[in-house]
Structure formats: structure tokens, C-alpha cells
Amino acid sequence: MKLTDGIHYLHQNMGGHVHAFLLDDGNGITLIDALYDTDGHRILDEIRAMGRQPSDLKNIIATHAHRSHIGGMAELKRQTNATVYCHEWEAGIIEGQRKSTRVSLWPKPPLAAYYTQFGLAIGFDGHKPCLIDQSLKEADHVGPLTIVSTPGHTPGCLSFYWPEKKALFVGDVIVTWPRVEAGWAGLTLDMRQNVQSVGKLSDFGDVEIVGVGHGEPIPHGGIEVLKKLREQKV
Ligand SMILES: [Zn+2]
Numbered sequence: 001m002k003l004t005d006g007i008h009y010l011h012q013n014m015g016g017h018v019h020a021f022l023l024d025d026g027n028g029i030t031l032i033d034a035l036y037d038t039d040g041h042r043i044l045d046e047i048r049a050m051g052r053q054p055s056d057l058k059n060i061i062a063t064h065a066h067r068s069h070i071g072g073m074a075e076l077k078r079q080t081n082a083t084v085y086c087h088e089w090e091a092g093i094i095e096g097q098r099k100s101t102r103v104s105l106w107p108k109p110p111l112a113a114y115y116t117q118f119g120l121a122i123g124f125d126g127h128k129p130c131l132i133d134q135s136l137k138e139a140d141h142v143g144p145l146t147i148v149s150t151p152g153h154t155p156g157c158l159s160f161y162w163p164e165k166k167a168l169f170v171g172d173v174i175v176t177w178p179r180v181e182a183g184w185a186g187l188t189l190d191m192r193q194n195v196q197s198v199g200k201l202s203d204f205g206d207v208e209i210v211g212v213g214h215g216e217p218i219p220h221g222g223i224e225v226l227k228k229l230r231e232q233k234v
């Protein structure tokens with residue numbers, strides 16, 4: 001689905017309305033997150049719908065290593081030979097060397113996301129492992145994006161800024177499903193740190209579009225939403 005020129009996105013109901021983003025800066029395609037194991041072919045179909053070929057996929061970046069964001073990576077890497085990136089803390093999970101950090105079984109709001117919390121609490125979070133080519137840190141660049149370190153949801157959570165589009169892609173730092181808030185409490189390892197990361201993003205100033213990991217993207221006025229959410233009590 002097209003959000004604006006150069007930005008398409010895909011949606012998967014499982015995992016709490018999880019989203020992935022395809023960015024075309026005229027040189028090649030950069031993918032942010034890859035949905036589930038079975039979604040790789042859908043992402044390739046969307047690349048064709050953009051008038052591009054799978055071989056145009058140059059970069060695959062993970063916001064963080066939770067199952068619903070990384071499953072399709074192995075298949076996409078195999079089919080396109082794109083370079084795969086993430087924060088170094090998340091790399092071992094994506095590569096299958098260790099499991100995601102468990103969360104509490106105790107239900108926390110929003111209850112609509114509880115089945116996802118439950119899966120991460122009991123360790124039902126397997127995915128097809130994918131080798132990481134390169135780790136990322138603050139102020140690195142991939143394709144049109146500048147990398148922003150936004151820990152809290154997990155220690156290696158990354159956000160991405162595309163200045164020309166006034167677009168921020170924030171993974172699970174904020175969610176818009178089932179309501180707009182600074183992260184799901186039941187799946188965020190450090191809520192206080194996550195809200196600090198929202199504050200960091202709200203200082204960017206020039207942000208219209210905010211693409212989130214769960215729920216529909218915010219198409220306009222993103223900076224106002226970020227400023228409001230940085231006041232969220234934890
Ligand atoms: Zn997550």
C-alpha cells in the first residue's frame with residue numbers, strides 16, 4: 001500500500017497489526033522490518049507493485065528483534081542478496097544464537113495485545129534465523145535514512161529518519177493500535193527509557209509522517225503526536 005511517493009507499507013493482522021515499510025529513494029529499495037516467516041513473498045509482491053524488481057531491494061533493516069518484525073528477513077536475503085542491518089544487541093537474536101528477553105505473563109494494557117505479550121512471556125517467539133551483515137549505531141546512514149538509537153522497548157531498538165520526506169520510522173517506540181501510546185507496557189522492557197526515547201524523537205522538529213510497528217502510520221502532524229506522548233506517565 002502506498003503512503004506517499006517513495007513510501008509503501010505492508011500490514012499483517014498477526015502480532016498486533018504489525019507493519020513493514022518499503023522506501024524508494026530513486027537508487028534502490030530499503031526495507032524496514034519484515035513481518036513473519038511467511039510474509040517474504042508479500043514484500044516482494046509489493047516491490048513489484050512499486051514498479052521495481054526484487055533485485056532492487058538493497059537494504060533490510062530491523063527496528064528490533066521481536067518475532068513479528070524479522071521473520072521474512074531470511075527468505076528476502078536469500079532471494080535478493082540485500083544487506084541486512086540491525087543494532088548489535090539485537091543481532092544474536094535475529095541470527096538465532098539466543099532468545100528474545102522474556103516479559104512478564106501478568107497482563108498489562110492494552111489487553112488487545114495480550115496474546116502477543118503471552119507469546120513473548122512463554123518463549124513462543126521462534127523465527128527463521130537470518131545472518132546480519134552489518135551492525136548500526138546512532139548517526140549511521142543506510143539508504144536515505146539516518147539511524148537514531150531509541151532504546152527502551154528493547155535495548156537495541158532503532159528508529160530511522162528520512163529528512164526529505166519528513167518521515168520517522170519508530171518501530172515499537174510508539175504504537176497506534178489499539179490506541180496511540182508510547183509503547184505497549186506488556187512488551188516493553190524499560191518503559192521509562194522508552195518514553196525518554198520518545199522525547200528524543202520529539203526534538204527532531206521537522207516530522208510529518210510517523211511509521212510505527214503496530215497500527216496505521218501517522219500521515220501528518222507526527223511531531224505533535226510525539227510531543228504529546230513524551231509526557232506519558234510510566
Ligand atoms: Zn517489539
Ligand SMILES: [Zn+2]
Nearest residue numbers: 066068172213
Ligand atoms: Zn512489535
